[in-house]
Amino acid sequence: MKKTLILIAVLLSSAVHAAKEGEVLPQCPDAIYGNQDRLDFTAYSGKVVLVDFWATWCPPCKKSMPFLNSLRNELINQGFEIVAINVDENSEEAKHYLARNPVDYPIAFDPNGKCPGIFDVKAMPSSYLVDKSGKIRHVHLGFRDEDQSVLREQISALLAE
Amino acid sequence: MIRKNFFYNACLPALVGSTLLICQGCSSVSAWERGNLAKETMSINPTPNLNGFRDHIFSSKEASQGGHSGAGGGCGCN
Structure with missing residues (x-):
């Protein structure tokens, strides 16, 4: 009985903790910027931030980037920022893509x-x-055309808080 | 008692072994790990136009259709 309880405790402790609405943004020290600095979300405290996971093999991700870039440049003075995290297994592919399709x-x-x-x-x-x-x-x-207006409204509402 | 021993000594290891053997092919791929699966070469039919053309020629040369979605018959020269 004791062994079973220990096994259950171990299994539960190894369960992935998902980031959900209402929870504090978890830290991601394993994500690294192009200049080798580690990603630190505390640098954006006090701002409304959109954390975006993308990859070059994901067409909707690439489709969303021009919109996100224009939205970010439009609202940056109001305290909005986007932090994108690329999850390509080969980061060089992403860097080549960004060289051709730069974002701010x-x-x-x-x-x-x-x-x-x-x-x-x-x-x-x-x-x-x-x-x-x-x-x-x-x-x-995901990202669909109709998400643009929804995102814009939600970001504006958070900026107004 | 003999039945119980037979279960523990023979059936149970065989059952566990076969389950493990089957489970080797089962693995969940997370959303962010699908880079290789998203490659064009990983699709079931990466070259649909070329395959359609080949099917057409194959059906014509073999003078039969079926087994695949080959289109039309004839000489295969079109």
């Missing part, structure tokens, strides 16, 4: 997939909208 927001690279594992990302792309206090308020799975 910061991009971290996590080729080992530890950060999406912490978030328990369910789809590609996945974006987590975080309020000024660092709590996840909305989770978006």
Whole structure:
């Protein structure tokens, strides 16, 4: 009986903790920027942040990037920022893509997939909208044209808080 | 008692072994790990036009259809 309880405890402790709406944004020290700095979300505290997971093999991810970039540049003065995390196994592919299709927001690279594992990302792309206090308020799975207006409204509402 | 021993000594290891053997092919792929699966070469039919053309020629040369979705008959020269 004791062994069974220990086994259950071990199994439960190894379960992945997903990032959900209402929870505090988890840290992802394994994601690294192009300049080798580690991703640290505390650098964006007090801002409304959209954490976006993307990859070059994901067409909707690439489709969302021009919209996200224009939205970010439009709202950056109001305290909005996008932090994109690339999950390509070969980060060089992402860097080549970004050289041809540059964006202005910061991009971290996590080729080992530890950060999406912490978030328990369910789809590609996945974006987590975080309020000024660092709590996840909305989770978006995938990207469709109609998501643009929804994202814009949600971001505006969080900026107004 | 003999039946119980037979179960523990023979049936149970065989059952566990065969289950493990089957489970080797079962693995969940997370959403962010699908880069290789998303490659064009991993699709069931990566070259649909070429395959359709080949099927057409094959059906014509063999003078038969079936077994695949080959289109039309004839000489295969079109």
